[in-house]
Amino acid sequence: SQTIHQWPATLVQPVGSPLSLECTVEGTSNPNLYWYRQAAGRGLQLLFYSVGIGQISSEVPQNLSASRPQDRQFILSSKKLLLSDSGFYLCAWSVSGNRETQYFGPGTRLLVL
Amino acid sequence: TQLLEQSPQFLSIQEGENLTVYCNSSSVFSSLQWYRQEPGEGPVLLVTVVTGGEVKKLKRLTFQFGDARKDSSLHITAAQPGDTGLYLCARAGGGKLIFGQGTELSVKP
Numbered sequence: 376s377q378t379i380h381q382w383p384a385t386l387v388q389p390v391g392s393p394l395s396l397e398c399t400v401e402g403t404s405n406p407n408l409y410w411y412r413q414a415a416g417r418g419l420q421l422l423f424y425s426v427g428i429g430q431i432s433s434e435v436p437q438n439l440s441a442s443r444p445q446d447r448q449f450i451l452s453s454k455k456l457l458l459s460d461s462g463f464y465l466c467a468w469s470v471s472g473n474r475e476t477q478y479f480g481p482g483t484r485l486l487v488l
Numbered sequence: 489t490q491l492l493e494q495s496p497q498f499l500s501i502q503e504g505e506n507l508t509v510y511c512n513s514s515s516v517f518s519s520l521q522w523y524r525q526e527p528g529e530g531p532v533l534l535v536t537v538v539t540g541g542e543v544k545k546l547k548r549l550t551f552q553f554g555d556a557r558k559d560s561s562l563h564i565t566a567a568q569p570g571d572t573g574l575y576l577c578a579r580a581g582g583g584k585l586i587f588g589q590g591t592e593l594s595v596k597p
Binding site: 467474 | 530532533
C-alpha cells in the first residue's frame with residue numbers, strides 16, 4: 376500500500392531564516408506531487424505541483440519554492456521566511472494522469488516568529 | 489466561477505442528531521470529492537461522486553451529487569463525537585483540485 380510522509384511535524388522558525396520541508400511517498404511510482412497551505416484550518420491553497428522529476432509548476436507567486444530531486448521526494452523551501460508564511464503545509468500525491476483523487480500527508484505546522 | 493461554497497461554515501450538535509452539509513457551485517463539474525480532516529492531520533478522502541444524481545453511502549454518511557452536477561450534500565445520521573472534524577469538498581478544475589472552505593463540525597457527547 377502507498378504511504379506518504381512529511382517532516383518535520385512541527386517547526387518554529389524566526390523571520391528571515393531558511394526553510395526546508397520534506398515529503399516522501401512510498402509504494403507507487405511516478406506520482407503527481409502537490410504542496411498545499413492551509414490557514415486557520417480552512418480551505419487548502421495549492422502552492423506547487425509536479426508531474427515528474429525536476430518538473431515544478433507554481434500556482435501563486437510567493438516567498439516559497441519547490442523541488443523534486445527524486446521520483447518520490449518533494450521539497451518545499453524558502454531562503455528567508457516571512458511572518459505570513461506561518462500555516463499548515465500539506466503534501467499530497469495522486470496517480471500519474473489523475474489529479475482528481477489526491478491523498479494527503481499528515482502535514483507540517485510552521486510558525487514563523 | 490469555479491469556486492465552491494460550503495455551508496454551514498460551523499455546526500455544533502449533540503450526539504445522536506442528524507445533520508446535512510452542502511457544497512455548491514455555479515459551474516458544472518465532472519466529479520466531486522469529500523474529505524474529512526481532524527485537527528493537526530491531513531485530509532482523508534471519504535468519497536468521489538461522478539454521476540449526476542448519484543448517491544453513495546459510507547456507514548452513517550450519505551453523499552449525494554446533484555442532478556445538474558453543480559452541488560453536493562453530505563448527510564450524517566445519528567452523529568457521534570468521532571465525526572467531529574473539518575469536512576471539505578473539492579472539485580477538479582484547470583487540471584487541479586479546487587477546495588471549498590470547509591464545514592467545521594463539532595459533535596458533543
